[in-house]
Amino acid sequence: ETGVTQSPTHLIKTRGQQVTLRCSSQSGHNTVSWYQQALGQGPQFIFQYYREEENGRGNFPPRFSGLQFPNYSSELNVNALELDDSALYLCASSGPTGNSKYFGPGTRLTVT
């Protein structure tokens, strides 16, 4: 298993609420990216952070936002939750090229 960890493991929220998911990157990795994986589908790229700056973003609305901290850990924040936000949220860490990503175990978010 990789050194990437995520918390919490599971989360249940109500539509309209806000959620924060957390990720600790593998030692030596300064790049973190976040993905949404709906059941039976491939991961969808949300955004990527390199040295605390967002350096890439997928087709997700602004209510999906993030942070990266000086120790390279990261947060994903989702505001105004919608039912379709129910999914597995994965983070992945990598070196500065953004390649060779190592995924965390994911957070399963259910929005009711």
Added chain:
Amino acid sequence: GENVEQHPSTLSVQEGDSAVIKCTYSDSASNYFPWYKQELGKRPQLIIDIRSNVGEKKDQRIAVTLNKTAKHFSLHITETQPEDSAVYFCAASGINTGGFKTIFGAGTRLFVKA
């Protein structure tokens, strides 16, 4: 927009046979092509990757080929074993005017029958 198409969606092979999964990408800025294996309830695991300046890469029973002109890349698994059964995802990554981006295919569910 950018897209990665992956085929087939399901693949069933007999143990010992070869399996081939194909992907096509649309973004010319893509320069890194990883493949991930995801077992049920587990995280995706990087199994092999290739960069755009290389046409082929092999790691034991797994190989990847890349045709930049046609924007095709493929995963080849030889001598398949039951433990190869999983969902496999291709992805294409690169930097364009919008910044870094990575796009995954929809996945191929591989069944290896003993």
